[in-house]
Amino acid sequence: xENRYGKLASRVYHLDKPVGRSFGDIEFYQDRxxxxxxxxxxxxxxxxxxxxxxxxxxxxxxGFDASxxxxxxxxxxxxxxxxSPTLSCxxxxxxxxxxxxxxxxxxxxSFQLVTQVDAARELLRKxxxxxxxxxxxxxxxxxxxxLMETSGTMRRWQHSERELLTLTGSPPEIDYVxxxxxxxLRYEHWKDGALVATEIDLFHxxxxxxxxxxxALKDAGFHNVSVSGDYRPGKPLTNEDLVFSFEAQRPLxxxxxxxxxxxxxxxxx
Ligand SMILES: C[S@@+](CC[C@H](N)C(=O)[O-])C[C@H]1O[C@@H](n2cnc3c(N)ncnc32)[C@H](O)[C@@H]1O
Numbered sequence: 197x198e199n200r201y202g203k204l205a206s207r208v209y210h211l212d213k214p215v216g217r218s219f220g221d222i223e224f225y226q227d228r229x230x231x232x233x234x235x236x237x238x239x240x241x242x243x244x245x246x247x248x249x250x251x252x253x254x255x256x257x258x259g260f261d262a263s264x265x266x267x268x269x270x271x272x273x274x275x276x277x278x279x280s281p282t283l284s285c286x287x288x289x290x291x292x293x294x295x296x297x298x299x300x301x302x303x304x305x306s307f308q309l310v311t312q313v314d315a316a317r318e319l320l321r322k323x324x325x326x327x328x329x330x331x332x333x334x335x336x337x338x339x340x341x342x343l344m345e346t347s348g349t350m351r352r353w354q355h356s357e358r359e360l361l362t363l364t365g366s367p368p369e370i371d372y373v374x375x376x377x378x379x380x381l382r383y384e385h386w387k388d389g390a391l392v393a394t395e396i397d398l399f400h401x402x403x404x405x406x407x408x409x410x411x412a413l414k415d416a417g418f419h420n421v422s423v424s425g426d427y428r429p430g431k432p433l434t435n436e437d438l439v440f441s442f443e444a445q446r447p448l449x450x451x452x453x454x455x456x457x458x459x460x461x462x463x464x465x
Pocket of ligand 1: 200
């Protein structure tokens with residue numbers, strides 16, 4: 197029941213954030229990836245909101261996601277565009293691939309869905325191991341203000357004249373010690389005024405400090421870590437920025453991840 201993106205949640209996501217709907221992120225990722233000629237990976241690819249425009253732009257990109265309902269939207273949207281996506285149903289912890297990638301991207305704050313800090317660090321290491329030397333990991337996190345200042349949600353989508361979808365979200369329970377928020381999301385599908393389906397999801401996120409995530413990336417072996425605010429690379433970060441995008445590179449020289457505990461040395465920038 198946690199971060200499940202089930203049938204109704206996926207339907208609402210696809211109505212609210214269809215393929216190509218950009219928050220400035222699609223253009224940002226396309227620009228950051230323009231020098232990549234090798235394979236790219238999007239973990240938590242979802243309905244293909246970002247993935248399909250990148251595939252259409254000619255990038256060699258593959259994706260995985262834990263939700264088959266989300267992947268079904270990505271598959272059918274690809275099909276209507278005559279695209280051949282490379283997709284698999286896997287969780288972050290299950291993820292394995294024999295491919296090593298030029299870049300791994302995670303837009304939309306999906307990294308924050310990993311709420312156990314050890315699991316998040318393990319995932320960064322796994323991404324490191326799936327990058328070519330010199331390859332880059334680019335991921336977004338939301339400003340923690342956005343997580344904490346939400347007072348609850350009530351939204352609706354008129355799907356057709358007879359059908360209505362609603363989403364009611366509780367105000368988040370905040371765990372300041374573990375830096376997590378938990379909201380109860382209730383999705384409802386109404387037809388001709390009668391409730392035909394309902395779904396509940398415990399939506400759990402972790403927030404990261406900018407410095408904290410920079411250090412975690414360096415601990416995982418990355419260097420050249422840079423952060424942009426609201427998709428404006430090279431501009432100073434501001435308190436108003438809603439999204440922070442991290443870009444980190446696997447060094448050209450090292451072969452595989454070596455724990456800092458084993459070396460006793462800092463990775464440096
Ligand atoms: C916010 S959506 C992002 C979708 C897409 N990347 C985008 O930018 O619109 C988060 C996605 O993470 C997936 N997800 C949640 N937990 C996951 C896990 N443990 N492993 C893999 N994917 C997961 C969900 O199924 C959902 O499709």
